[in-house]
Amino acid sequence: MTLQKLTRKDLLCFTLPWLTPLVATGLALLLASVMPAANLALIYLAAVLVTAISTRVWPALVCALLSFAAYNFFLTEPRYSLRMLHREDALTAALLAMVALITGQMAGRLSEQVAALRASERWNEQQMACARALSVCVDRTTLIKAFAVQLEETLDWYARSVEPDATTLSASPRTVSWHEDPGGVNVLFHGSRGEAANTIRLSATEPTSAWHRERLDVLVNLASLAWGRIELGESLKQETLDKEREQLRSALLSSVSHDLRTPLSTMIGSVSSLIDLSDSLDASQRAELLDNTLTEARRLDRYIQKLLDMTRLGHGELSLDRDWIGLDDLISVVIRRSRPLLKDIELKIDIPPDLPLLHVHPALIEQALFNVLENAIRFSPANGHIRLQALQDDNWLHLDVSDSGPGIAPDKRAQVFDMFHTFSHGDQYAAGTGLGLAICRSIVAAHGGRTSVEDSAPGDGARVRISLPLATPTTMQEDDL
Amino acid sequence: MTHVLIIDDEPQIRRFLTICLGSQGYQLLEAEDARQGLQQAALHQPDLVIMDLGLPDMDGQLLLQQMREFYKGPVIVLSVRNGEKDKVLALDNGANDYVEKPFGANELLARIRSVLRTFGDVAVPPTGYDDGYLRVDLLDRRVSLAGEDLHLSKKEFELLRSLIAHPGRIVTQQQLLKEIWGPHHTHDTHYLRIFIGRLRSKLGDDPTAPRHIETESGVGYRFIGQAD
Numbered sequence: 239m240t241l242q243k244l245t246r247k248d249l250l251c252f253t254l255p256w257l258t259p260l261v262a263t264g265l266a267l268l269l270a271s272v273m274p275a276a277n278l279a280l281i282y283l284a285a286v287l288v289t290a291i292s293t294r295v296w297p298a299l300v301c302a303l304l305s306f307a308a309y310n311f312f313l314t315e316p317r318y319s320l321r322m323l324h325r326e327d328a329l330t331a332a333l334l335a336m337v338a339l340i341t342g343q344m345a346g347r348l349s350e351q352v353a354a355l356r357a358s359e360r361w362n363e364q365q366m367a368c369a370r371a372l373s374v375c376v377d378r379t380t381l382i383k384a385f386a387v388q389l390e391e392t393l394d395w396y397a398r399s400v401e402p403d404a405t406t407l408s409a410s411p412r413t414v415s416w417h418e419d420p421g422g423v424n425v426l427f428h429g430s431r432g433e434a435a436n437t438i439r440l441s442a443t444e445p446t447s448a449w450h451r452e453r454l455d456v457l458v459n460l461a462s463l464a465w466g467r468i469e470l471g472e473s474l475k476q477e478t479l480d481k482e483r484e485q486l487r488s489a490l491l492s493s494v495s496h497d498l499r500t501p502l503s504t505m506i507g508s509v510s511s512l513i514d515l516s517d518s519l520d521a522s523q524r525a526e527l528l529d530n531t532l533t534e535a536r537r538l539d540r541y542i543q544k545l546l547d548m549t550r551l552g553h554g555e556l557s558l559d560r561d562w563i564g565l566d567d568l569i570s571v572v573i574r575r576s577r578p579l580l581k582d583i584e585l586k587i588d589i590p591p592d593l594p595l596l597h598v599h600p601a602l603i604e605q606a607l608f609n610v611l612e613n614a615i616r617f618s619p620a621n622g623h624i625r626l627q628a629l630q631d632d633n634w635l636h637l638d639v640s641d642s643g644p645g646i647a648p649d650k651r652a653q654v655f656d657m658f659h660t661f662s663h664g665d666q667y668a669a670g671t672g673l674g675l676a677i678c679r680s681i682v683a684a685h686g687g688r689t690s691v692e693d694s695a696p697g698d699g700a701r702v703r704i705s706l707p708l709a710t711p712t713t714m715q716e717d718d719l
Numbered sequence: 720m721t722h723v724l725i726i727d728d729e730p731q732i733r734r735f736l737t738i739c740l741g742s743q744g745y746q747l748l749e750a751e752d753a754r755q756g757l758q759q760a761a762l763h764q765p766d767l768v769i770m771d772l773g774l775p776d777m778d779g780q781l782l783l784q785q786m787r788e789f790y791k792g793p794v795i796v797l798s799v800r801n802g803e804k805d806k807v808l809a810l811d812n813g814a815n816d817y818v819e820k821p822f823g824a825n826e827l828l829a830r831i832r833s834v835l836r837t838f839g840d841v842a843v844p845p846t847g848y849d850d851g852y853l854r855v856d857l858l859d860r861r862v863s864l865a866g867e868d869l870h871l872s873k874k875e876f877e878l879l880r881s882l883i884a885h886p887g888r889i890v891t892q893q894q895l896l897k898e899i900w901g902p903h904h905t906h907d908t909h910y911l912r913i914f915i916g917r918l919r920s921k922l923g924d925d926p927t928a929p930r931h932i933e934t935e936s937g938v939g940y941r942f943i944g945q946a947d
Contacts, residue, residue, distance in 0.1 A: 532823075539821055559804075562909035564916050566926035567934040573927055587927050591920070595912050600937045601803055 251293045255301040258285035263308045275313045279330045282309050286334050290341035298342035302334040361453070364392045368457055372464035378436065381468055382427065385461045386438050392453055395422065396441045402426070402434040412469040414462040416454050418446055425458060427465055430473060497541050501534035508534075536578065540612070544673045547605060551680040558602070558684060562595045565628055565635070572607045579615050584623040593630060597709040598685055606681040609674035610639045610702050617643030617699060625698065633708045638692065643699035651691035654702075655679040675702070682706065721835065722763060724748040726756035726770040726782070727797065736769065739824045740831075753777035760790045767835060768794045769827075772805060780805075780812050787813035793834040797822075803937030810891050810938070817889075833887035848883045850944050853922060853931065855883060864923065874899055875918050878911075882932060882942040891939040915940065 262285035266278040282305040290298035310320050314327050322328060368388040375381035386397040409415050411432045416425045422442040429435035442450075508527040511519070519527070566589060573585065596603070614624045622642035629636050646654060655675045679689045687706040694701040723745045725736050730751070737747045748765055750756035753774045760768060768790065772779030783794065796814040798806050806817050815834050818827050848855040854863045857880055862869040871879065877899045882890060893905045900910055915932065918924075924931045931944045 535821075561937070562912050563936075564912045564926070566916070566919075567912065567936065570926045570929060570934050571936045589927075595909050604936055 247293070251297045254289040254293055255297045256304055258289050258301055259304040259308045261285065262305060263312055266309070266313055270313060275315075276326065276330075278313050279309055279333075282306070282330075282334060283337060286338050287341055290338050291345040293342070294346045295339060295342035298338035299335065302338035306331040306334050364388075365456060365460070368392070369460050372460055375464060375468065377472075378427070378465075378468060381461070381464055382436050382438065385425070385457075385464075389425070389438065389440060389457060392457060393440065393450060395443055397438050398441075400437050400439045402437045412466045414458050414465050416458045418451075422446075423450075423454060425454075425461070427461075430469060494545070498538065501538045501541075504534040505531045505538075543605075544609075544677060547677045547681075548673055551677060551684075558599045560597050560599055562597055563600045563603075564595055565589060565593050565637075568596070568600060568604055568607065569626065569628075571604050572611060575604075575608055576611050576615065579612060582621050583615060583618050584621075586623055586625045588625065588627045590628065590630070593628060593635065594708055594710075596635065596706060598706065602681045603685070603706070606678040606704060607637060607639075609678045610637075610704065613674050613702070614639050614641035614643070614700070617641050619643065630708070635706050635708055637704040637706070638701055639703075640694050640701040641699040642697070645694060645699040646691055654691055655689055678704070720744075720746050721767065722746045722748060722765040723831070724750065724756065724759050724763070724765040724768045726750045726753065726759075726768065726774065728752060728771065728773075728775050732771070732797075736827075739827070743828060745831075753779075753782040756782060757786060760786055764790070764792070766792055767831060768792065769797065769831075770794065771797045772809065780808055783809060783812040783814060793838045795827075795830055795834060806935075806938050807891055807893070810889065811893075815888060837886055837888055845883060845886065848886075848944060848946050850946050853944065855879065857883070864921075869921060871918070871921060874914060875921070878914050878918055882940060883944075886942050886944070886946070889935050889939050889941045893939075895939065 259282065262281045266281050269278060269281075285305055286298060286302045289301040307320065309330065310322065310327060311318060314322070314324065368385075371384045371388055372381060375384050382399055386399060389395070390397045409426070409428050409432050411428055411430050413428050414425060415428065416423050423440040423446065425438040425440065426434045427436040427438075508531045512524060512527050516524075569587065569589065573587075576585075611624070611626070618624055618641045624642070625638070625640040627636075627638040627640070629638070655678070656672075675689070682689050682704050685706055687704065690703050690705070692701045692703045721744075723740055725733055725747060727733050727736075728751050733749050733751070737749070740747055748759050748763055750759045753776050756768075756770065756774075759765070768786070770779060770782065774782065779796070783796070786794070793815045794813065796806070796809045796817040797820050798809065798817045799820055809817060815838075816830050818830055845857070847857050852865055855861075860876060862871055862876070862879070878895065881895055881898055892908055892911050896905045896907060896911055899914075900907065904910060916926075919926055919929075919932055922931055926932075926934070929943065931942060933941045933943045935941055
């Protein structure tokens with residue numbers, strides 16, 4: 239753009255000084271028969287004016303010289319010679335030179351002012367564009383990328399993001415600064431401790447001048463504001479996250495220490511009794527102690543499984559490995575796993591035939607259902623019953639597990655699925671870990687499903703429902719049947 | 720005397736297995752890493768190998784592949800719960816069954832008996848099955864339930880035959896899909912689910928308390944019927 243303007247102006251500087259006298263001479267020769275020579279000098283004056291306005295002082299002077307020479311040569315006596323007979327001719331020459339000088343200078347100054355005005359207008363626009371571009375950036379990377387683009391556009395230099403130099407001295411934290419060296423300029427983004435967190439390298443295509451420095455100062459200032467805003471926002475976010483994580487960690491720690499210790503206490507107690515008091519125990523007592531140990535070890539195993547599940551879910555590493563699976567297949571595995579826990583509790587299963595296949599991650603949905611069932615077993619009295627029902631409702635499959643325990647009051651139902659939420663029912667029912675249903679909710683939610691506590695039938699306790707969306711499998715081909 | 724090789728880096732597990740299997744009259748060989756395991760297997764040609772998938776010096780899957788180059792006997796893999804992919808890979812690499820850690824003694828002993836039994840007469844594939852209720856004649860392609868003839872479609876029969884051919888042992892879903900529907904259908908697990916469902920309902924097998932076909936979730940199916 240600037241280059242084009244320059245060449246056009248240059249073109250005028252090179253052509254107008256000789257073109258305008260030429261045109262003026264032609265015109266003057268045409269009018270020479272009807273006008274006195276002195277008036278014809280006005281045509282040359284016009285030529286010099288045009289040149290002076292359109293170009294600069296020097297081309298105007300050249301134009302004045304050429305104009306005078308042409309006027310003298312073609313139009314004044316003696317014609318076709320440069321000799322001057324009249325004093326007026328000298329005056330004409332002086333007049334032309336003066337017009338060239340004064341107008342040329344005025345025009346030059348004007349065009350410089352216009353150019354300066356245009357440049358400053360453009361610079362203002364660039365600043366606004368830069369501020370706009372930086373204000374929409376919400377993280378560090380996009381900010382640095384956007385700023386590099388702005389620098390390239392403004393300075394016409396090549397910008398690229400480079401690895402920050404570790405030895406860079408610390409500056410004020412969360413600001414942006416720039417440093418000049420012979421090859422160009424480094425723009426440094428400082429982190430919360432003032433260290434250079436990111437750097438943009440600008441390779442100069444011309445020596446760094448005051449013009450560049452002024453622009454760098456202003457743009458870097460804008461970037462500094464945006465950078466500070468993002469840095470502060472992120473550290474605030476990090477603080478909230480840290481706080482939440484800390485709360486979860488302490489809840490987890492108290493849960494772990496309680497839930498790992500309880501079965502371990504039983505196991506250590508039982509086994510040490512067997513070793514130390516072996517002689518004074520009868521066979522049935524020994525068997526009971528061994529049975530206790532096994533039960534508690536299994537409980538520990540289930541608890542560890544939950545912790546593992548929770549870590550997987552909590553870290554977002556869970557990737558669904560979906561497969562088509564029949565509900566009866568799923569339920570059969572869950573029943574096999576929960577059989578040792580059931581003891582005297584009766585499990586009633588009510589699955590309508592011809593249910594569609596589910597498209598889920600089988601192991602995860604199994605775990606979700608197992609957790610609900612385990613919960614139901616915990617709250618069911620000995621000789622109680624648990625009902626496992628499946629029903630299809632349009633594109634949803636509901637799995638209901640109802641126990642015969644004390645039930646859950648309607649106002650407490652929402653909290654059931656919260657992490658580390660456990661109900662206290664005195665010593666009658668073993669307290670849960672507060673993980674099982676939370677894990678169940680996460681798994682089901684990952685499948686696009688819902689978990690809820692529903693109103694239970696009279697005589698039943700709590701009814702926990704897992705709802706899963708149904709998908710249609712691709713149809714089988716004729717020859718595959 | 721049945722020789723069993725145990726490859727596990729945990730001394731406590733090896734000790735527990737030694738006591739548990741020793742009490743049942745099995746002769747034990749022990750290896751604490753893959754290198755020792757390969758040596759022992761080559762040297763003694765045990766009747767059964769029980770191996771852990773997590774070993775210090777080599778990936779268990781690789782050990783399985785290397786061992787299968789010279790060892791033809793049954794292999795049981797010890798795996799962790801929810802590691803379906805590992806289980807399937809181990810079965811593909813030549814394992815005959817797996818037991819989830821932590822496991823009870825009875826569970827492991829039952830699996831050992833099952834693989835040893837089917838390996839004992841592996842030379843002669845079963846020609847049929849009869850437990851007094853379900854009768855399957857694989858040669859005549861006849862199935863009867865409590866004395867009454869049962870009509871199975873071609874694919875249903877093939878599915879039943881594949882399962883009966885490996886009694887007590889797990890057959891992976893990929894294996895079944897490949898055998899019955901062909902190699903292009905190994906991902907169409909819904910085919911298998913639908914046919915297992917139909918087969919179960921025709922055999923009157925309650926999936927929640929199966930007598931014949933047991934589900935190994937995410938891995939495959941196991942024919943658990945006990946022939947007379």
